[in-house]
Amino acid sequence: xxxxxxxxxxxxxxxxxxxxxxxxxxxxxxxxxxxxxxxxxxxxxxxxxxxxxxxxxxxxxxxxxxxxxxxxxxxxxxxxxxxxxxxxxxxxxxxxxxxxxxxxxxxxxxxxxxxxxxxxxxxxxxxxxxxxxxxxxxxxxxxxxxxxxxxxxxxxxxxxxxxxxxxxxxxxxxxxxxxxxxxxxxxxxxxxxxxxxxxxxxxxxxxxxxxxxxxxxxxxxxxxxxxxxxxxxxxxxxxxxxxxxxxxxxxxxxxxxxxxxxxxxxxxxxxxxxxxxxxxxxxxxxxxxxxxxxxxxxxxxxxxxxxxxxxxxxxxxxxxxxxxxxxxxxxxxxxxxxxxxxxxxxxxxxxxxxxxxxxxxxxxxxxxxxxx
Numbered sequence: 001x002x003x004x005x006x007x008x009x010x011x012x013x014x015x016x017x018x019x020x021x022x023x024x025x026x027x028x029x030x031x032x033x034x035x036x037x038x039x040x041x042x043x044x045x046x047x048x049x050x051x052x053x054x055x056x057x058x059x060x061x062x063x064x065x066x067x068x069x070x071x072x073x074x075x076x077x078x079x080x081x082x083x084x085x086x087x088x089x090x091x092x093x094x095x096x097x098x099x100x101x102x103x104x105x106x107x108x109x110x111x112x113x114x115x116x117x118x119x120x121x122x123x124x125x126x127x128x129x130x131x132x133x134x135x136x137x138x139x140x141x142x143x144x145x146x147x148x149x150x151x152x153x154x155x156x157x158x159x160x161x162x163x164x165x166x167x168x169x170x171x172x173x174x175x176x177x178x179x180x181x182x183x184x185x186x187x188x189x190x191x192x193x194x195x196x197x198x199x200x201x202x203x204x205x206x207x208x209x210x211x212x213x214x215x216x217x218x219x220x221x222x223x224x225x226x227x228x229x230x231x232x233x234x235x236x237x238x239x240x241x242x243x244x245x246x247x248x249x250x251x252x253x254x255x256x257x258x259x260x261x262x263x264x265x266x267x268x269x270x271x272x273x274x275x276x277x278x279x280x281x282x283x284x285x286x287x288x289x290x291x292x293x294x295x296x297x298x299x300x301x302x303x304x305x306x307x308x309x310x311x312x313x314x315x316x317x318x319x320x321x322x323x324x325x326x327x328x329x330x331x332x333x334x335x336x337x338x339x340x341x342x343x344x345x346x347x348x349x350x351x352x353x354x355x356x357x358x359x360x361x362x363x364x365x366x367x368x369x370x371x372x
Contacts, residue, residue, distance in 0.1 A: 056198035075126030117157035130166035145189030158212035165221035173349035203238030243291035249280035303334035335372035
């Protein structure tokens with residue numbers, strides 16, 4: 001209950017538009033550490049409507065419920081919309097049998113979802129904050145990820161999708177700001193996805209829900225309202241395990257996911273203007289299984305690579321990328337692979353702006369790389 005109340009307070013703070021633009025110096029600096037770069041839908045995508053990230057997720061969930069009568073959504077407070085409003089109005093449309101609250105017990109939420117999926121349902125579980133997914137770690141890693149393997153493919157829980165907000169929000173501190181994707185990337189049997197904006201989030205979430213493997217869908221909470229795009233109205237899916245080259249360049253490859261993609265997008269422009277350097281920007285999107293081919297081909301072209309993520313440096317997923325590139329691109333490298341990440345400390349509160357891998361830290365990494 002206390003955790004739920006704290007979540008509602010945090011949501012109320014985010015909903016206040018004045019806080020997003022001003023408030024205290026620390027919060028303002030944190031929320032302005034990146035400039036959101038919207039995607040544009042193709043003409044072939046048909047009609048679009050203006051949505052922020054949480055509305056795009058809500059739209060994807062509604063489509064999943066309409067198209068699949070076996071789909072159900074459950075978690076703490078989802079019946080009224082959840083603390084970030086991602087499930088708002090869904091219970092009114094689809095009833096209490098398909099959208100319902102659970103006790104405050106992450107282990108129970110995921111365990112229940114595994115059972116539902118094993119019985120043939122499409123289970124969409126919400127963990128209120130990624131920081132509180134750890135009580136469910138055993139269920140996710142030792143049960144969901146191994147279900148198909150240990151039964152020799154006789155049974156599976158591939159219909160399970162776990163949604164959860166992640167990352168820095170400006171004032172979340174140590175229990176509401178963590179990026180925990182690398183904990184689960186170590187575990188075979190899971191798919192892990194992190195979108196950068198509304199268009200991508202809708203398509204990737206529908207792909208996760210319909211994929212026949214358990215998926216964890218991390219939603220950067222700072223983007224819920226700051227990220228706004230013209231999102232296609234239709235039902236569409238985007239491929240999992242496919243990275244996207246957002247900016248083409250020749251000198252340095254920049255690799256990120258989620259919120260960090262927007263930081264790196266601005267860094268590409270800064271590097272061009274201040275360092276006369278052409279950067280190639282890749283959004284990994286799927287953390288596991290990740291698109292090695294796209295990243296490797298880019299680094300073979302540029303000869304340099306920088307990975308940036310909000311999670312701590314040690315054993316962050318950037319380490320896996322760096323190790324792979326060292327092996328596959330060794331003869332093409334002109335400089336060591338660099339990582340720009342959070343520090344190996346608990347996520348701080350008042351020092352959050354200094355903890356984050358902002359554009360200045362990333363630009364300095366580019367400077368080091370090209371001058372090596």
